Amino acid sequence: MAPASSLSAWSDLQAHHESVGRTIVLKDAFKSDPKRFDKFTRKITLPADISSGGNGTDIIFDFSKNLITEETLEKLVKLAEEAGVEKKRDAMFAGEKINFTEGRAVYHAALRNVTNQPMKVDGVDVMNTKGGVNDVLEHMRVFSEQVRSGEWKGYTGKKLTTIINVGIGGSDLGPVMVTEALKHYGAKDMTLHFVSNIDGTHVAEALANSDPETTLFLIASKTFTTAETTTNANTAKSWFLEKTGGKGDIAKHFVALSTNESEVTKFGIDAANMFGFESWVGGRYSVWSAIGLSVALYVGFDNFHKFLAGAHAMDQHFQQAPLKENIPAIGGLLSVWYSNFYGAQTHLVAPFDQYLHRFPAYLQQLSMESNGKTITSDGSPAKYTTGPILFGEPCTNAQHSFFQLVHQGTKLIPSDFILAAKSHNPVSDNLHQKMLASNYLAQAEALMVGKTAEEVRAEGNVPEELVPHKVFMGNRPTTSILVGGAIGPAELGALIVYYEHLTFTEGAVWDINSFDQWGVELGKVLAKKILKEIDEEGAGSGHDSSTGGLLGAFKSYGGF
Numbered sequence: 001m002a003p004a005s006s007l008s009a010w011s012d013l014q015a016h017h018e019s020v021g022r023t024i025v026l027k028d029a030f031k032s033d034p035k036r037f038d039k040f041t042r043k044i045t046l047p048a049d050i051s052s053g054g055n056g057t058d059i060i061f062d063f064s065k066n067l068i069t070e071e072t073l074e075k076l077v078k079l080a081e082e083a084g085v086e087k088k089r090d091a092m093f094a095g096e097k098i099n100f101t102e103g104r105a106v107y108h109a110a111l112r113n114v115t116n117q118p119m120k121v122d123g124v125d126v127m128n129t130k131g132g133v134n135d136v137l138e139h140m141r142v143f144s145e146q147v148r149s150g151e152w153k154g155y156t157g158k159k160l161t162t163i164i165n166v167g168i169g170g171s172d173l174g175p176v177m178v179t180e181a182l183k184h185y186g187a188k189d190m191t192l193h194f195v196s197n198i199d200g201t202h203v204a205e206a207l208a209n210s211d212p213e214t215t216l217f218l219i220a221s222k223t224f225t226t227a228e229t230t231t232n233a234n235t236a237k238s239w240f241l242e243k244t245g246g247k248g249d250i251a252k253h254f255v256a257l258s259t260n261e262s263e264v265t266k267f268g269i270d271a272a273n274m275f276g277f278e279s280w281v282g283g284r285y286s287v288w289s290a291i292g293l294s295v296a297l298y299v300g301f302d303n304f305h306k307f308l309a310g311a312h313a314m315d316q317h318f319q320q321a322p323l324k325e326n327i328p329a330i331g332g333l334l335s336v337w338y339s340n341f342y343g344a345q346t347h348l349v350a351p352f353d354q355y356l357h358r359f360p361a362y363l364q365q366l367s368m369e370s371n372g373k374t375i376t377s378d379g380s381p382a383k384y385t386t387g388p389i390l391f392g393e394p395c396t397n398a399q400h401s402f403f404q405l406v407h408q409g410t411k412l413i414p415s416d417f418i419l420a421a422k423s424h425n426p427v428s429d430n431l432h433q434k435m436l437a438s439n440y441l442a443q444a445e446a447l448m449v450g451k452t453a454e455e456v457r458a459e460g461n462v463p464e465e466l467v468p469h470k471v472f473m474g475n476r477p478t479t480s481i482l483v484g485g486a487i488g489p490a491e492l493g494a495l496i497v498y499y500e501h502l503t504f505t506e507g508a509v510w511d512i513n514s515f516d517q518w519g520v521e522l523g524k525v526l527a528k529k530i531l532k533e534i535d536e537e538g539a540g541s542g543h544d545s546s547t548g549g550l551l552g553a554f555k556s557y558g559g560f
C-alpha cells in the first residue's frame with residue numbers, strides 16, 4: 001500500500017485544511033446550521049436482549065463539535081477509500097495474515113462472534129474446531145459457574161472467593177478495566193486482585209490478606225514466558241505451597257490462561273486446567289478470550305456473553321456501515337485529521353463515569369501499542385506523524401487537575417467525553433447523575449465556545465491586566481459519546497470495540513502494522529543482562545557512564 005501522504009486525497013485534505021479547516025469557527029458553524037448536530041451524529045442500537053435496560057440501548061456518537069464540515073467528512077472518507085481501509089478491514093475479518101511482521105491473522109473478532117458465523121484461518125473453522133472458540137467458551141462457562149456456585153472447591157472443601165489474576169499488559173489491563181467497569185454486576189462475595197508489576201509489593205499486598213484455602217490463581221499470559229508473570233506466578237505458587245504445608249492442591253487452586261501448553265504444564269498446571277486461545281489474538285485484544293476468565297468469574301458467564309455480544313454488534317456495524325456512517329471509521333479519520341493536518345499529538349478520553357476509571361489506561365495500550373510505530377508496510381519510515389499519545393482520567397476529577405491545559409494551553413487536544421444517561425447508583429434522587437451530566441455537557445460547550453476578551457470585560461470588575469488570563473480561545477474539538485441507558489456488559493463491549501476499530505482505521509490509513517509490538521523488546525533484553533550483572537561483581541560492562549554509575553550506586557545503596 002502506498003504511504004498515506006502520497007495519496008491524492010491526502011493533498012486534497014492539506015489544501016482543504018488551508019482553505020477551510022484552519023478557519024472553521026465551531027460556534028459560528030452551529031449558528032449558521034441548525035441541523036449540524038443531526039448531520040454529524042451517528043447512532044448504534046444494541047439488541048434488546050443484551051442491553052442493560054432490556055430495551056435496545058442507543059449509543060450516540062456526536063461528532064458535531066469537531067473541526068469539520070460536510071466536505072471535510074467527504075474528503076476524509078475519500079482518504080479512507082484510497083488508503084484501502086475497507087479492503088484491509090475485510091481482510092482482517094476474512095482471517096488473512098494482516099499482521100505481516102509476525103505472519104499472523106488478526107482475529108479477535110472471532111472471540112465475540114456470538115452469531116457463530118463461519119470464520120476461518122488457514123481454512124480451519126476457528127469457531128467449531130476442537131479446542132476452538134466455542135469449546136473454550138463452554139469451558140469458561142462450566143468452570144465459572146462451578147466456582148461461583150461453590151461446586152468447585154478448594155483443597156479443604158471450601159468455596160473459592162478470592163481470585164488473583166497474575167498477568168501484565170493485555171493479560172491484565174482488560175480484565176482489570178472490565179471488572180472495574182462492571183462492578184455493579186460483580187459477585188458480592190468475591191474479592192479480586194490483579195497482580196501485574198514485578199515490584200514485589202504488588203504480589204505481596206495481594207497475598208497478604210488472602211487465605212490459601214479460598215484463593216484461586218489465574219495465571220494469565222499469552223506466551224507464558226513474560227518475566228513479570230512467571231516470576232509473580234512462581235512466588236504465588238511458593239506462597240501457596242508454604243502456607244498449605246505442601247498439602248495444597250495446585251490443580252484446584254491454579255488455572256492458566258494461555259496459548260502455550262508446554263510452558264503451562266512445565267509450571268505445574270494440568271493442561272485440563274488451561275483455557276487456551278490462539279496466536280491470532282493479540283495481547284491488547286485478548287480480554288474477549290480466555291484472558292477474560294476473571295470477568296466471567298466475577299460477573300457471571302451470562303454477563304460475559306452479553307459483553308461479547310455488545311462487542312459483536314459494533315463489529316457488525318464496522319463491517320457493514322458505509323464509511324460515511326461508520327462510527328469507528330469516522331472516529332479514526334478524525335484522529336488522522338487532527339494528527340496529520342492540525343499537528344495534534346494527543347487524544348484525550350475522559351469518561352464521566354467512575355466505573356470506567358481504568359478505561360483510559362486500557363485504551364493507552366490499545367492505541368499506543370498498536371499505532372506507536374514509525375515504519376510503514378514497505379519498511380520505510382512514515383513521513384507523517386502516527387499514533388497520538390492517548391491519555392485520560394475520569395471526570396469530573398480530571399476537570400480539577402489537568403483540564404486547565406485542555407482549555408487554555410497551547411496544544412490542540414481532541415477529546416472524547418463519555419456519559420451514560422442512567423447511573424447504576426442514582427443516589428440522592430439522581431442529583432449526582434444530573435451534576436455529572438451537566439459537567440459533561442458544560443465541558444464540551446466551554447471548550448467549543450470559549451470566552452472572548454469582550455465577554456470577560458462585560459462580566460465587570462475585571463482589572464484590564466487580568467483580561468487576557470481569563471480569555472478562553474475556544475474552538476477546541478470534542479466527540480461526545482452518550483450511552484442511552486446504563487453501561488452494562490453489552491454497552492461496555494460496544495464502547496471498547498469502537499476504540500479498537502478507530503485504532504484499526506488510523507493504522508490502516510497510516511499504512512503501519514497496528515498488530516505487532518517490537519518496540520517493547522529492547523528494554524526486556526537489556527533488563528535480562530542487567531539482572532545478571534546485579535548478582536555479579538562490579539557495575540556491569542559495556543554500559544554508558546550513566547547506566548553503569550546508577551547500577552553501581554543501586555548495588556551499593558541496596559546492599560547487593
Ligand SMILES: O=P(O)(O)OC[C@H]1O[C@@H](O)[C@H](O)[C@@H](O)[C@@H]1O
Binds near residue numbers: 170225
Ligand atoms: O500475555 P503475555 O504473553 O504475558 O504478554 C503480556 C504483554 O507483554 C508485553 O510485553 C506486550 O507488549 C503486550 O502486548 C502483552 O500483552
